[in-house]
Amino acid sequence: MQPSVSIQNLKLDFGSVSVLRDLNLDIGQGEFLVLLGSSGCGKSTLLNCIAGLLEPTEGAIHINGQNVTWAEPSDRGIGMVFQSYALYPQMTVEGNLTFGLKNAKMPKEEIKRRVARAAEVLQIEPLLKRKPAALSGGQRQRVAIGRALVRDVDVFLFDEPLSNLDAKLRADLRVEIKRLHQRLRNTMIYVTHDQVEAMTLADRIAIMKGGVVMQLDAPGVIYNKPANKYVADFIGSPSMNFFATTLDSTREPKVRIAGKDVYLTGYEFTRPGISGDVWFGIRPEHIVTGELADMAPAQFEVAAELAEPMGAETLIWSTLDGAPLRFRVDGQMTVSPGDMIRIGFDPARASIFDTVEELRI
Amino acid sequence: MADVTTTMQRPSPAHASGPKPRRAFSRRNIMIYSILFVLAVYYLLPFYVMLMTSLKGLTEIRTGNIFAPPVEITFEPWAKAWSTVCTGLNCDGLSRGFWNSVKITVPSVFFSITVASVNGYALSMWRFKGANVFFTILIIGAFIPYQVMIYPIVVLLREMGLYGNLGGLVLVHTIFGMPILTLLFRNYFSSVPEELFKAARVDGARFWTIYFKIMLPMALPIFVVAVILQTTAIWNDFLFGVIYTRPENYPMTVQLNNIVNSVTGVKEYNVNMAATLLSGVVPLTIYFLSGKLFVRGIAAGAVKG
Ligand SMILES: Nc1ncnc2c1ncn2[C@@H]1O[C@H](COP(=O)(O)OP(=O)(O)O)[C@@H](O)[C@H]1O
Numbered sequence: 132m133q134p135s136v137s138i139q140n141l142k143l144d145f146g147s148v149s150v151l152r153d154l155n156l157d158i159g160q161g162e163f164l165v166l167l168g169s170s171g172c173g174k175s176t177l178l179n180c181i182a183g184l185l186e187p188t189e190g191a192i193h194i195n196g197q198n199v200t201w202a203e204p205s206d207r208g209i210g211m212v213f214q215s216y217a218l219y220p221q222m223t224v225e226g227n228l229t230f231g232l233k234n235a236k237m238p239k240e241e242i243k244r245r246v247a248r249a250a251e252v253l254q255i256e257p258l259l260k261r262k263p264a265a266l267s268g269g270q271r272q273r274v275a276i277g278r279a280l281v282r283d284v285d286v287f288l289f290d291e292p293l294s295n296l297d298a299k300l301r302a303d304l305r306v307e308i309k310r311l312h313q314r315l316r317n318t319m320i321y322v323t324h325d326q327v328e329a330m331t332l333a334d335r336i337a338i339m340k341g342g343v344v345m346q347l348d349a350p351g352v353i354y355n356k357p358a359n360k361y362v363a364d365f366i367g368s369p370s371m372n373f374f375a376t377t378l379d380s381t382r383e384p385k386v387r388i389a390g391k392d393v394y395l396t397g398y399e400f401t402r403p404g405i406s407g408d409v410w411f412g413i414r415p416e417h418i419v420t421g422e423l424a425d426m427a428p429a430q431f432e433v434a435a436e437l438a439e440p441m442g443a444e445t446l447i448w449s450t451l452d453g454a455p456l457r458f459r460v461d462g463q464m465t466v467s468p469g470d471m472i473r474i475g476f477d478p479a480r481a482s483i484f485d486t487v488e489e490l491r492i
Numbered sequence: 493m494a495d496v497t498t499t500m501q502r503p504s505p506a507h508a509s510g511p512k513p514r515r516a517f518s519r520r521n522i523m524i525y526s527i528l529f530v531l532a533v534y535y536l537l538p539f540y541v542m543l544m545t546s547l548k549g550l551t552e553i554r555t556g557n558i559f560a561p562p563v564e565i566t567f568e569p570w571a572k573a574w575s576t577v578c579t580g581l582n583c584d585g586l587s588r589g590f591w592n593s594v595k596i597t598v599p600s601v602f603f604s605i606t607v608a609s610v611n612g613y614a615l616s617m618w619r620f621k622g623a624n625v626f627f628t629i630l631i632i633g634a635f636i637p638y639q640v641m642i643y644p645i646v647v648l649l650r651e652m653g654l655y656g657n658l659g660g661l662v663l664v665h666t667i668f669g670m671p672i673l674t675l676l677f678r679n680y681f682s683s684v685p686e687e688l689f690k691a692a693r694v695d696g697a698r699f700w701t702i703y704f705k706i707m708l709p710m711a712l713p714i715f716v717v718a719v720i721l722q723t724t725a726i727w728n729d730f731l732f733g734v735i736y737t738r739p740e741n742y743p744m745t746v747q748l749n750n751i752v753n754s755v756t757g758v759k760e761y762n763v764n765m766a767a768t769l770l771s772g773v774v775p776l777t778i779y780f781l782s783g784k785l786f787v788r789g790i791a792a793g794a795v796k797g
């Protein structure tokens with residue numbers, strides 16, 4: 132099947148600053164793709180290129196098989212939702228929804244039908260006669276989504292649509308967007324810097340850094356098998372614990388941590404047989420304590436330095452092999468600084484990267 | 493300010509509740525109001541003298557005190573100033589100048605603001621190639637002294653066949669208003685969120701649709717500011733009026749000068765005062781009617797970065 136959106140060798144410079152470098156991306160029909168990355172990594176720039184709001188320096192963009200590299204934004208079959216909602220302040224909600232349709236000279240009955248449907252889907256019927264100033268943030272964003280919805284487009288583009296909302300509303304609207312996707316089955320490209328949004332919404336996540344896609348995979352793969360140290364560090368909160376150590380693959384592969392040999396039984400190597408200096412990473416949530424620690428293949432004794440109770444669980448800060456170590460314990464457990472805690476983990480769940488290119492081994 | 497901070501640090505009395513009582517005659521208030529009063533008198537006194545003088549007969553002016561109100565109110569000087577006083581060659585009063593000024597001001601204000609608002613919109617939203625160069629040239633234009641350009645413009649207008657016409661003067665006013673008005677509009681439109689513009693483009697709106705449907709309705713406050721600035725500036729203009737028009741097309745300011753500075757006959761102070769007040773009526777009215785809107789427009793981004 133032909134991809135819904137296909138980006139080929141896309142390059143964009145602002146003067147001498149190169150923001151996107153030779154970017155290639157294929158997005159399938161009906162796929163929910165999340166562009167995730169820290170602020171300033173070029174996510175919005177990429178989205179604006181797809182929308183036709185920025186002209187690429189080089190490269191081509193195809194939507195549904197059509198080359199749209201030089202097409203006007205309105206001729207690309209896309210709808211876009213912005214972080215600041217970008218509702219036209221002097222028009223009513225209805226005016227906002229119909230503006231694009233009127234520009235396209237659509238017949239009145241058709242406009243009416245589409246507005247009614249969008250209003251029903253998004254439950255904004257009572258708001259149609261109001262001005263944006265009289266709406267709450269969540270309602271405004273719903274109207275903004277409606278504006279994309281009425282245009283009946285194939286591809287939805289979202290640029291951090293939930294970033295201006297408070298935490299509770301953000302969670303609610305996140306679910307609504309997911310529901311919308313399940314109902315409409317459109318292709319959606321969603322920009323965010325929030326990894327929870329990315330993990331919960333995405334079919335695939337593209338992690339970006341400095342205008343380059345670092346990894347493009349399903350959320351589970353990104354989380355469990357990060358392709359490089361940047362992705363491993365970026366995904367997960369609190370972030371992965373790293374130890375600088377040496378990998379010895381001459382016989383049974385093993386690393387040395389805090390004077391102990393840790394055998395990598397069950398670890399799925401991407402590049403087997405490599406020995407040398409490596410980063411050994413293990414996620415805080417993969418470190419166990421108590422009886423579970425006694426059964427774990429690798430076991431250590433560490434001193435708690437700081438405890439951050441978060442209700443359901445408590446985050447412990449400690450040190451292992453000279454590197455900071457974070458892990459979680461049950462929220463009911465009381466831990467004081469200086470307490471010795473027995474921890475363990477399964478090296479099969481770890482991530483190992485070389486120290487030169489920091490790619491997964 | 494000193495006493496304010498000390499009262500704030502003092503603990504509240506035990507029964508304190510609700511809004512804090514304020515004294516109407518605190519030292520600070522007395523200071524502020526007396527300064528405001530003095531300033532108001534300073535600016536209003538000349539106006540008062542003019543108004544009183546314009547309502548007196550010539551004999552009363554010669555014998556009386558200039559601050560004294562008229563014993564016998566007469567509107568004759570006003571009537572004379574408006575319709576019969578001689579201004580240079582014509583003797584049909586200021587009315588001719590008034591209508592000339594209207595014919596100059598209305599189209600000049602309209603054209604300069606129309607063009608400048610489109611300029612500002614294009615410069616801030618569309619960022620076409622060379623936009624910055626264009627803008628820089630425009631702004632440099634604002635810093636070239638008028639005097640340097642007077643003669644070249646005379647030649648230009650003559651070549652275009654507009655010299656001496658109202659049309660020529662309208663063109664000059666439109667062009668000279670361009671730098672500052674473009675700056676005004678550009679800064680205002682720069683404060684409009686870029687995403688709004690992008691949303692409109694995704695919605696299929698092009699250059700003029702975005703201008704008329706999105707930007708114009710948002711920019712009303714700044715249009716008010718521009719109208720006020722331009723109306724007063726063009727109405728009060730003397731230099732361009734006297735240079736680029738023929739006597740029958742002189743604006744009101746030039747006529748006023750010809751009345752007040754005429755050396756023939758007796759000095760009719762009452763007529764002069766009435767004529768001066770008449771010339772000031774239009775800008776004054778505009779200020780009174782739109783003062784609030786003006787302040788709101790200025791606050792809405794006219795003077796921001
Ligand atoms: N109009 C512009 N001119 C110059 N640099 C820009 C422009 N827009 C964005 N940039 C730069 O491009 C980079 C990527 O920006 P952006 O795509 O907005 O990042 P984000 O991932 O946060 O959305 C940033 O470093 C930003 O400074």
Ligand SMILES: [Mg+2]
Binds near residue numbers: 175176291
């Ligand atoms: Mg962004």
